[in-house]
Amino acid sequence: MYKLLLIFKYLRRKLAPLFAALAVTLCTAMVIIVISVMGGFLQLMRESAQRLTGQVTIGSDLSGFPHHQELVDELDQLPEVAAATAMVRAYGLINMFNRVHTIEVVGVDPKSFDDVTNYRDTLYWTNQHLLDDLERTLPPIDKMTQRQRAMYESSMQQYQRVDLRDLGMSFTPLHQPLNQPPLPGIVLGIEVSPYNRRDEQGKYHLSVSPLNTELTLTVLPLTLRGTVMEPAVRRMVVANEFKSGLYEIDANRVYVPFDLLQQMLRMDAAEEADPDTGQPTGRTLPSRASEIMLRGQDMVSLDQLNRAVTAKVEQFVGARSGMPPLWVQTWQQRHATLLGAVEKEKMLLTFLFAIISVVAVAMIGVIFYMIVLEKTRDIGVLRAIGASRGGIMSIFLGYGLVIGCLGAGLGTALAAAIVYHINEIQDFLTVYFNFTMWDPSVYYFDKVPSRLDPLETTLIAVMAVLSSLAGSLIPAYTAGRVDPVESIRYE
Amino acid sequence: MSNATDQHVLLNATGLTKTYRMGGEDLHVLQGLDIQIRRGQWLAILGSSGSGKSTLLHVLGGLDRPTQGEVVFDNQAIFSLSGARLDRYRNRHVGFVFQFYHLLPELNVVENVLIAAMAGQSIVGWSRTRVEARSRAEQLLNRLGLSHRLHHRPAKLSGGERQRVAIARALINEPDVLLADEPTGNLDATTGDQILEVLGEFHRAGQAIVMVTHDQRIAQFADQTVVLESGRLVGAK
Numbered sequence A: 001m002y003k004l005l006l007i008f009k010y011l012r013r014k015l016a017p018l019f020a021a022l023a024v025t026l027c028t029a030m031v032i033i034v035i036s037v038m039g040g041f042l043q044l045m046r047e048s049a050q051r052l053t054g055q056v057t058i059g060s061d062l063s064g065f066p067h068h069q070e071l072v073d074e075l076d077q078l079p080e081v082a083a084a085t086a087m088v089r090a091y092g093l094i095n096m097f098n099r100v101h102t103i104e105v106v107g108v109d110p111k112s113f114d115d116v117t118n119y120r121d122t123l124y125w126t127n128q129h130l131l132d133d134l135e136r137t138l139p140p141i142d143k144m145t146q147r148q149r150a151m152y153e154s155s156m157q158q159y160q161r162v163d164l165r166d167l168g169m170s171f172t173p174l175h176q177p178l179n180q181p182p183l184p185g186i187v188l189g190i191e192v193s194p195y196n197r198r199d200e201q202g203k204y205h206l207s208v209s210p211l212n213t214e215l216t217l218t219v220l221p222l223t224l225r226g227t228v229m230e231p232a233v234r235r236m237v238v239a240n241e242f243k244s245g246l247y248e249i250d251a252n253r254v255y256v257p258f259d260l261l262q263q264m265l266r267m268d269a270a271e272e273a274d275p276d277t278g279q280p281t282g283r284t285l286p287s288r289a290s291e292i293m294l295r296g297q298d299m300v301s302l303d304q305l306n307r308a309v310t311a312k313v314e315q316f317v318g319a320r321s322g323m324p325p326l327w328v329q330t331w332q333q334r335h336a337t338l339l340g341a342v343e344k345e346k347m348l349l350t351f352l353f354a355i356i357s358v359v360a361v362a363m364i365g366v367i368f369y370m371i372v373l374e375k376t377r378d379i380g381v382l383r384a385i386g387a388s389r390g391g392i393m394s395i396f397l398g399y400g401l402v403i404g405c406l407g408a409g410l411g412t413a414l415a416a417a418i419v420y421h422i423n424e425i426q427d428f429l430t431v432y433f434n435f436t437m438w439d440p441s442v443y444y445f446d447k448v449p450s451r452l453d454p455l456e457t458t459l460i461a462v463m464a465v466l467s468s469l470a471g472s473l474i475p476a477y478t479a480g481r482v483d484p485v486e487s488i489r490y491e
Numbered sequence B: 001m002s003n004a005t006d007q008h009v010l011l012n013a014t015g016l017t018k019t020y021r022m023g024g025e026d027l028h029v030l031q032g033l034d035i036q037i038r039r040g041q042w043l044a045i046l047g048s049s050g051s052g053k054s055t056l057l058h059v060l061g062g063l064d065r066p067t068q069g070e071v072v073f074d075n076q077a078i079f080s081l082s083g084a085r086l087d088r089y090r091n092r093h094v095g096f097v098f099q100f101y102h103l104l105p106e107l108n109v110v111e112n113v114l115i116a117a118m119a120g121q122s123i124v125g126w127s128r129t130r131v132e133a134r135s136r137a138e139q140l141l142n143r144l145g146l147s148h149r150l151h152h153r154p155a156k157l158s159g160g161e162r163q164r165v166a167i168a169r170a171l172i173n174e175p176d177v178l179l180a181d182e183p184t185g186n187l188d189a190t191t192g193d194q195i196l197e198v199l200g201e202f203h204r205a206g207q208a209i210v211m212v213t214h215d216q217r218i219a220q221f222a223d224q225t226v227v228l229e230s231g232r233l234v235g236a237k
């Protein structure tokens, strides 16, 4: 009983242990914040990765595989599968603003692609952008010239008729170049155009975007044997841009209509030609796709989905002659390198901060040791009035426990306050100190992730309490070993 | 010399030696010392500084272990007891009063007295005896003239007052013997005499007291005095 009384009294009358509690508080908060931000970052990346590639992808190589439509239909029949879409993938050159870049070209069927990946939501430009841009470039309505007014009104009318995202979905450009047959639309990753720059709020500006710009796309068709044929070149107009959230993708990928890319790559259905003579053989080669992506039903685990799809694909390939081998990959397997890197980084940071936390443990040790030294006489007196060694030890252990709980509690509260307001804090730093902690162009995402994982947070808090206990272990032991006779001999 | 079964004998110490090894040399502080404490006795042990008075007192109180010899209390050799039982012996059967009071600075007067009662109790046990212990503490402090200072902390008290709190702490568990180590050593003569008066009062009420001092005058307050010399007791003076 005297132990509780003394713990309480020592807590109230001493400043030093409050520093120990403060150290625990800061370390706890630090680790929780790091884990939360990095964990949130990882989660965002996972979500983006899933959004981009569906949950499971089936593919062969760049020359593709036939019967994709039948396979998609059969996969759709599986109870585990919610949606499936076939895609053509190729690498090519894009010539825009008289600059040439290499680019990954993906031919998609927008409707089913959207079912699998929520593609529509990644289309960046909406009518609101058009309206905002119009308002920004033109003077207020009452100050407009007649011509401006006419332009304003015709634009308004046009914007009300169409939806920019729908145009992106159907690969239809808003404006076609004048005096020539209409060109097909293309959707660029938002970072493909060198003029697109994310501002501090992570927004892009329509005024510099390549929307409605004409460009040239070049791809190299491959024969079934993998040799290169004559390049296919098409002029196209940018119908919209997409922002998946993953910088690598946004900077290096464009979407074009499935059929168009199939044609360009000569992967559409065609008459077979004898490879040696070049004479038609009279048989028809089926059209080919390079990948099939699919999304599982909500309650189906990735593993279940993977197994069902793999079985289906094996059966499908086995039943047909002339099918190349197909691989089946989950999104986790596909993005293992990137996700693994971030995961490692998270672990590394956590580890580093855990090491820093050792300082807090040492600090508790030192502070408690000082208290024990200062209290040697009192300890002797307590032993003289009948307190046991164990009792004395438990005073300091209990003391460490209380400090730990206090620090862990405060630290968790502090971390929660910071994590939940981290974007406000970041904005504040940017505005008042011109210091950008989270550069969206570096970290893929425009907002600092702010969520607390209850399990991880609890774990860290418990660790903090245990660390404090560990820190008080040696001082407590020392206190238990105090020789009462020595300690009370003098004043 | 009466034997240990004598029902008037409270503490019976035989053949106590205490040797400190300092550098290469042995320092023999106690050298085969015998002593008996009887119920209700007020014994003064007189000795010069460094003669081993405190050492003897600590051994009698179970706080220090002799190099050789035993202290028998209630037919039990206390240094053969387990650690927990020895703690209990110190808590229940002896009460220490020190020259420098040794109160706990964080606790107020009542708490300083009650802590000795708490030390022997679990939380459950304490919740049962709390009220009784508290009233006993207040009664004691009242008898010692401290009833108006119950909630003051030691730093606010004079030396005499502090020593009276220490006496209350030593007596709160109604020990069989009070072990006082130069209880007046740090006080002026008048205040010291008041403390001795107080001890006398408790003695008249039946409290056994062993008091060590180097001061002949103070030893006279006790009803018997022995002298500690060369590690042995050399009869009454």
Ligand SMILES: Nc1ncnc2c1ncn2[C@@H]1O[C@H](COP(=O)(O)OP(=O)(O)OP(=O)(O)O)[C@@H](O)[C@H]1O
Pocket (backbone or CB within 6 Å): B020, B021, B022, B027, B029, B047, B048, B049, B050, B051, B052, B053, B054, B055, B056, B214
């Ligand atoms: N831990 C120790 N190591 C070595 N010598 C010690 C130790 N403790 C006590 N001594 C010595 O033992 C002798 C007796 O000490 P003790 O404190 O019992 O004497 P005392 O009679 O109480 O003296 P005083 O009147 O000064 O209080 C002293 O000479 C002291 O220096």
Ligand SMILES: [Mg+2]
Pocket (backbone or CB within 6 Å): B053, B054, B055, B181
């Ligand atoms: Mg002494």
